[in-house]
Amino acid sequence: MTEHDYEDLGLVAGLEIHQQLDTETKLFCNCPTELREPEESDRRFTRFLHPTKSELGELDQAALEESRVEREFEYLAYDTTCLVEEDDEPPHRLDDEAQAVVLEIAQLLDMDVVDQAHVMRKIVVDGSNTSGFQRSTLMASDGEISTSDGAVGIEDLMLEEESAQRVEETDDGVRYSLDRLGIPLVEIGTKPDIRSPEQAREAAETIGMLLRSTGKVKRGLGTIRQDVNISIEEGARVEVKGVQSLEDIDDLVENEVHRQVRLLELRDELRERDASVGDVVDVTDTFADTESGVIGSALESGGKVTAVPLYGFDGLVGAEIQPDRRLGTELSDHAKRHGAGGIFHTDELPAYGVTGDEVAALREAVGAGDDDAVAIVAADPETADLAVEAAAERAETALEGVPEETRGANEDGTTRYLRPLPGAARMYPETDVPPVEPDPSEVETPELLTEKVERYQSEYDLGAALAEQVAYGERMPLFERAVERLGADPTLAAQTVESTVTELRRDGVPVENLTEDHFLGTLEAVADGETAKGNVGEVLTALAESPDLTAAEAIEQEGLGSAGEDEVREAVVEVVERNEGQVEEQGMQAFSALMGEAMGALGGKADGDTVSELLREEIQKRA
Structure with a gap:
């Protein structure tokens, strides 16, 4: 283009x-x-x-x-x-x-x-x-x-x-x-x-x-x-x-x-061709024996074929004005507004079952020469007349240039005709609703998203990418409520409402079932030590699949409750003692291998930070 x-x-x-x-x-x-x-x-x-x-x-x-x-x-x-x-x-x-x-x-x-x-x-x-x-x-x-x-x-x-x-x-x-x-x-x-x-x-x-x-x-x-x-x-x-x-x-x-x-x-x-638009003509007889499926079907249903000669339009009705859209498409859009499936025009015929002989007969029937085009509509009588008149009116405006109008956006970035532009006659007072007197002094100016990104980094120590993702994300208000009202860990709350939800969606979890209460209840349970933060994804999955549950009920149902410190220490000590030779030989270098074993033994009932701290203590005692 x-x-x-x-x-x-x-x-x-x-x-x-x-x-x-x-x-x-x-x-x-x-x-x-x-x-x-x-x-x-x-x-x-x-x-x-x-x-x-x-x-x-x-x-x-x-x-x-x-x-x-x-x-x-x-x-x-x-x-x-x-x-x-x-x-x-x-x-x-x-x-x-x-x-x-x-x-x-x-x-x-x-x-x-x-x-x-x-x-x-x-x-x-x-x-x-x-x-x-x-x-x-x-x-x-x-x-x-x-x-x-x-x-x-x-x-x-x-x-x-x-x-x-x-x-x-x-x-x-x-x-x-x-x-x-x-x-x-x-x-x-x-x-x-x-x-x-x-x-x-x-x-x-x-x-x-x-x-x-x-x-x-x-x-x-x-x-x-x-x-x-x-x-x-x-x-x-x-x-x-x-x-x-x-x-x-x-x-x-x-x-x-x-x-x-x-x-x-x-x-x-x-204008150089001195073009004009002719009168609408009934050309049904021209297509009496047609093999065109569209036209034949309309005639079999009691319809008719109407035509309008477009003098001096030959080759221009098919001219492209947008990607994959032509002047003929504009005429067709207007015809469709009156119930027709569209138009045929001689820049694209013979085609669609219409023969060369039928095109020649059509031109003769409306008095069109080699420099002219013809547009036709096949439909029930009323629709055919209204549609071809609408197409003719649009052809008339082509002689003037660009018509003022309302158009609809197509997915490919092009547009289609919808209706004329509305005028002042469209508005009049509503008598059933009393006027109101707004008072802007009672309203505080909201914090801009750009300002939120900066604040999340400085106040909550979020990384730049995560801060922007949360601030501009759909669940920004939820994130703020979780941190400010519940005292939830900001990083965990941010990751939960953004990356965790994205991962669950990719895994086929029906995250659209999750409510604000589900998120807040889960994050509150972590903040209160009722479940480990590593269990957030599993709790949300359970809630998405059974939306009537509360976070506490989902934690209990899935067996995701937190272990007490004594239970965590007992599990850690058992892992260290089971690997006593490795600990004596490697010291703290054995930490990584034993950490995974300890987390597995606890089955998600404790946070990694807690397990890590206790494991380091027990290894140091024996190193």
């Missing part, structure tokens, strides 16, 4: 970071914030959603296009699902814990907190919220972060409710799970200060570090999402939704810049 001069192209980018908060309850009700398996659902209900007008009588274009596809939304409910989540009861007041976390984040971003926060409704009719809108609250504005390429301003900090979790497509629409709906979510929007792919990634990493510094955000796949707004000087603003990984951001920005550059090049070529 061509390398670009981003400054010369006038690249402007901004980020929207969406992060779930790790609170006890949801934002507008008292339901827990834990995810459930779809199989746990005990009931279901369905809804049909439609857009509503704003206070000024306007309809949001993104919501309007979404509603053109008639779909049924099915929701999986659980024994924890309440009437608020089902939209059968008004929302409760904003959750206090979520507000406190947001104020911490505002301080870390050096933002100005609002005097009074008002909840707004944001129209969403894709089924991801039972109410047809998402509740969102502006909490702070006008902040800043630093990057190696300069400061990036923070425009706003929003407190929102998370959407329902998409489970699967159904024959009638989409199935959602209500376990995720309502989890507190912060949205951080930067100003359009980003000027390179590398700066976009660094800004996202910095914001992610600040969020994790609170110790009160959820971790794992899907708990943080990045949206990126990208434009170049002659292009248009494009919002790319759903970037799951920080590692993808720079590739995504590069690919979007390349896409806009290629669309501008295609625009210039089309």
